[in-house]
Amino acid sequence: MHCSIAQTLxxxxxxxxxxxxxxxxxxVTRFDDWQRRLGIARNVLSARLDALVEHGILERRRxxxxxxxxxxxxTRKGRxxxxxxxxxxxxxxxHAAPDGPPVLMIHxxxxxxxxxxxxxxxxxxxxxRDHVHLEPGPGDPDLRFLPAxxxxxxx
Amino acid sequence: MHCSIAQTLxxxxxxxxxxxxxxxxxxVTRFDDWQRRLGIARNVLSARLDALVEHGILERRRxxxxxxxxxxxxTRKGRxxxxxxxxxxxxxxxHAAPDGPPVLMIHxxxxxxxxxxxxxxxxxxxxxRDHVHLEPGPGDPDLRFLPAxxxxxxx
Numbered sequence: 001m002h003c004s005i006a007q008t009l010x011x012x013x014x015x016x017x018x019x020x021x022x023x024x025x026x027x028v029t030r031f032d033d034w035q036r037r038l039g040i041a042r043n044v045l046s047a048r049l050d051a052l053v054e055h056g057i058l059e060r061r062r063x064x065x066x067x068x069x070x071x072x073x074x075t076r077k078g079r080x081x082x083x084x085x086x087x088x089x090x091x092x093x094x095h096a097a098p099d100g101p102p103v104l105m106i107h108x109x110x111x112x113x114x115x116x117x118x119x120x121x122x123x124x125x126x127x128x129r130d131h132v133h134l135e136p137g138p139g140d141p142d143l144r145f146l147p148a149x150x151x152x153x154x155x
Numbered sequence: 156m157h158c159s160i161a162q163t164l165x166x167x168x169x170x171x172x173x174x175x176x177x178x179x180x181x182x183v184t185r186f187d188d189w190q191r192r193l194g195i196a197r198n199v200l201s202a203r204l205d206a207l208v209e210h211g212i213l214e215r216r217r218x219x220x221x222x223x224x225x226x227x228x229x230t231r232k233g234r235x236x237x238x239x240x241x242x243x244x245x246x247x248x249x250h251a252a253p254d255g256p257p258v259l260m261i262h263x264x265x266x267x268x269x270x271x272x273x274x275x276x277x278x279x280x281x282x283x284r285d286h287v288h289l290e291p292g293p294g295d296p297d298l299r300f301l302p303a304x305x306x307x308x309x310x
Contacts, residue, residue: 087242095232100293102300108286110278118271120262127271131263138255145257
């Protein structure tokens with residue numbers, strides 16, 4: 001498949017669901033378009049779309065009454081998955097795209113093919129991985145999640 | 156599980172592999188630590204670790220000779236998956252962590268709990284999703300990947 005994200009998924013998992021979301025981010029809204037692009041069995045695709053609707057990632061909308069036809073659009077929660085897709089794309093472009101990136105992201109403000117660079121939400125500085133560490137948050141009151149060595153290993 | 160990434164994966168797929176990588180990013184290097192943290196069957200864990208070594212994401216290192224014991228450390232290619240993990244974490248914190256984030260990322264330079272904000276790699280401006288569009292790149296010479304509507308849908 002001509003897609004770095006799909007290449008990434010080949011390596012790290014079996015992620016039909018995320019490929020459906022990827023296509024939704026690209027503007028796909030209709031069953032037959034997903035089916036053709038993904039080459040996925042219709043019953044499997046149908047089940048995955050239903051699950052995405054149940055999880056509040058896609059919303060079903062009637063676009064035709066005779067015969068009845070629905071399309072699927074991303075909710076806010078679904079659009080929030082875009083950075084996951086973007087991160088998979090960047091990794092795939094670097095490690096699983098021997099012919100170069102299949103898709104370029106153009107920044108309209110400067111007109112260049114770009115990628116995202118992480119800056120700190122508080123001070124605005126470039127966020128370097130060796131300048132951050134992890135600490136337990138309110139969702140882990142028993143301190144069970146972070147391994148004991150993570151503080152050192154993270155730096 | 157006290158982990159937003161795991162919560163995200165509950166929704167969007169069955170991703171043992173990425174949970175292994177997540178723990179590697181947190182500093183886990185030993186079979187028994189993964190086994191205990193993930194509660195995964197030993198034969199399944201063993202197969203996934205082998206696959207990650209084959210794909211060049213983890214590297215096996217002998218740390219003890221009598222009896223022989225190996226540990227697993229991330230390669231450069233593996234460390235490059237950190238932004239994927241981070242993007243999953245951010246989504247999970249927002250949409251699947253009712254008790255608050257289980258892990259906080261502290262920026263050592265400013266001392267605050269922060270998240271990453273995307274800036275343009277070329278002009279440095281904040282990268283807003285409605286200020287970018289996608290174009291076919293060199294890895295998709297037949298222009299088969301981007302759907303026809305994506306240019307409009309992306310903006």
